[in-house]
Amino acid sequence: MRPGLHRVPPAAGPRQARAARERLPQRLYAAHRSPLSAPRRALRLNRAPTVTTARTLALDVLSRIEQDDAYSHIALSNQLATSELDARDRALATELVYGTLARQRSIDTVLSRFVSRKLESLDRPVRLNLRMATYQLLYLDRIPAHALVNDAVKLVKRACGQRTAGFANAVLRNMLRSKEKWQPFEERDRSAHPARYLGLKYSLPDWIARRLLDRHGLERAEALAEAFAGRPPLYLRRLQPLDTLPEGVSPLQAPPGALKAESSSPELRALLEAHALTIQDLGSQLIAHYCGASPGMRALDACCGLGGKSLLLAQQLGPGDTLVACDPLPTKLEMLANTLADLRVDPTVVLREATLQELPESDGDFDLILVDAPCSGLGVIRRHPETRWRRSPADVDALVRVQSELLDHAVNRLNPGATLVYSVCTFTREEGPEQIERLLERHPHLERAPLPESGFDWAPFVNTLGELDLNPRDHDCDAFFAARLRRTPT
């Protein structure tokens, strides 16, 4: 272990710790599991295909996501790690997984016009094959239609036999002949039933479409829904000085150290492995800068997770300073410890395996606290498209309660004049601006804090209250909300 890095054992006994953790519903809590805890189970298709192709790999991943509640990015990266597909096929498999998940509602609407039974009653390999083939027909024009239909039918035959393959063939050939039925939404719904229109066109559950409409009105909600349906760029952050950047990687104007890559490459993967670079969305980088950490501060990253933001805070603090990074999930802290061990950072970093509620008094109070709270995650649905089908309005309500409890605990640990930054990767009003309004009402000694001196212009990223309000349409990054508050000096 490097000097300056202290791993601290859990603060509370197992029963106490479990009780604190149980305040967050297990399903939502697990949504932040680290890649290390991904289940590595065997293929579940009826018969294992003999040769792995982009489509068989994508189907296997889709099957795990549906059957095991796996997370798309984890299931896909596990499969790609053990496959020998070339770069082109890896890209196609990735496109098929994310596209089929992201467009699922639109796909199923069209597909069900050609299948007389309920789609849920079809065997999984048939349903997933039909879904993936429909995705390619509706949204990808570079793959010849007849070739992809033949391929889908062959895969159904291998998984379910000749008779079912005949059924899949009939469905897809019928679809090929009836292009007039390929539009999932009705144009007239745009004004009459805007939530359904957005939901069917951009493949969102109605309740999420309604949240966008309530907050932004139809024009802007549609622009945002369209942006959320796209694929996200690959953003990186420089962790260590580099003489040259890999091909296809270029620096952004702001914030400092932010990079954008055209695609992955072996050279890039080697730099990530060596912790010279890290993958981090532009929005997440901006939030870390928005904290305004500087030498002389005692800082707390209260929900540090894998430590995307802790690393930047650690790089901004000085020798003799302390950063406490706290999270109840040990696998995440282990990954953060591994990264920190490869970096030169000045402050002492204390990794605390605990909930914020369990953080011992002896850790003291802080000049800066970041609460990057568990949230509905709707701002990152481009990266985790299955999230939109797994969340419900009741989850948002439960998370709002968890967030306000975390914030109240954080407020109690602020030194006079200290800064509190609250952030979430979602766009619901309740988890964002309303959470802050209620916090300010509950704690009269809190006030809004000015923007930090970060060496770049904050204007493109903040609203009139100085809150970070990021989205894929205006900023080409995930949707994040963050607010910066200050405890009054006395």
Ligand SMILES: C[S@@+](CC[C@H](N)C(=O)[O-])C[C@H]1O[C@@H](n2cnc3c(N)ncnc32)[C@H](O)[C@@H]1O
């Ligand atoms: C949005 S994620 C944090 C992401 C992280 N800050 C980053 O930049 O990579 C929220 C984190 O909160 C943690 N968490 C959940 N309940 C918590 C609690 N009561 N106290 C502290 N952390 C909690 C989860 O384990 C999860 O890692």
